[in-house]
Each structure stands twice: as structure tokens, then as C-alpha cells.
Amino acid sequence: MITIVAISDTHTQHQALEVPEGDILVHAGDLTNMGELKDVAAFNAWLGSLPHPHKIVIAGNHDFCFERSREVSEPMLTNCTYLHDSAATVMGIRFWGSPWQPWFYNWAFNLQRGEEIRRKWDLIPDDTDVLITHGPPHGHGDQTDGGELAGCKDLLEVVERIRPRLHVFGHIHEGYGVSSNDHTTLVNASNCDFHYRPVNPPVVFEYDPRRAGRVIRRRSSDQQMGRLTRERQK
């Protein structure tokens, strides 16, 4: 079994998290509030203090510096693999990461729904096992405080077609939680809630490569394992 720990939308408050141990840590974007480089540096240092052998990170709509000055920001993330419409194979699992979301006020990585954003989703390889996007697909973890389903329909189409085993995202903080369809487990891993309080725990999955990547959510003792990790770091 390969343990994947999903986090997202930490918004500089990563220190408040109790992160369970695992093989691969995935962060689905919004590590900063306004994309300040000092916050990227602090995040990277924190990543370096975590025991996970593999860490994969994408940017989100708050992480302006990763859109405006990629050449400065991306090399700062020395303690993880940063994905931007790109792939990484880790422990035999094929990951794809992408920061875009349907236009959302004047934030970073905005694209118009339809043709424009579909061009990014068309880049996702058919054989992707774990998809990481900042925004949710339509109908999964995408209900806003106002009741609107803000997720991307074009992304949902791609997820239903290529059928990744796991889809990790965030962005709509109030959509935190796990859902599934016939082929894919989907998680909105936002650690911050609607009011930007870091109250939602990381979500842990066991990925079974021998059973064609069957994904099971680990429900018990997450909190306890997080405490153990934190103890060891002291």
C-alpha cells in the first residue's frame, strides 16, 4: 500500500496542521494569501521539516507569484516536485498537476469556462492515476457558502473520461470532504475553512498499486498519527 496524504489551501497557516505520515504528500494550491515570496520560502522550509519521502505541490488562485514570475517562484520550492500543467511519476503512480480554475474574481490562474480552460484540461494524459487541480470539478466538493456549484463542468467531463483513481483539489474551502463516482475518489482537501481558519485535517488515502490503484480513505486515527509526526519533529 502507498499512503497519500492530501492537503490544500493552507494559506500560510501550515504550521497549525497535524500532518499524518505517509509516502506521498500532495498540496493542491493556495499555499500563500497573496503570493508573497517570503510566504513561499516559509512554506518550503516547513515542507522540508516533514518526513514524507515525496511531496507534490501545485499553485492556486492566491499564489500570484507562480503565475507572474514563475522563474523566481518555482526554484524556491526545493523540497517538493512542483507541477504546472505537467506530470510526475512517483512510486509508479502517474500524477498530473494544474493550477487553473474558471474565472474567479481578479485572482491568479483564471481562465474562461469553455474553450479556454478546456485547452488546459486537454493536456491531461489519459493514463493519469492521480489528478491534482486547484479547483474542483462540477458537483464534487464545489458548493459555495451561497449554495452555488462553482466547479468546472469541462474538468468534470475530462475526469469522467480519463477516470483517474484519485482527484485532489481545494479552492472552495467550504466544499471540504470526500466524494466518489464509479471510477474516481475525489477530495476537496482545503485545510482552511470559509473563514480561513485552518481547522480541517489532512485527508489520508491508501493506494493499492496491485489492485489497479484501488484507493481507500483511511478514516481512523488520523489525528493520533498527526500528533506522533509532530512529536517527532520537536
Ligand SMILES: [Zn+2]
Ligand atoms: Zn484558498
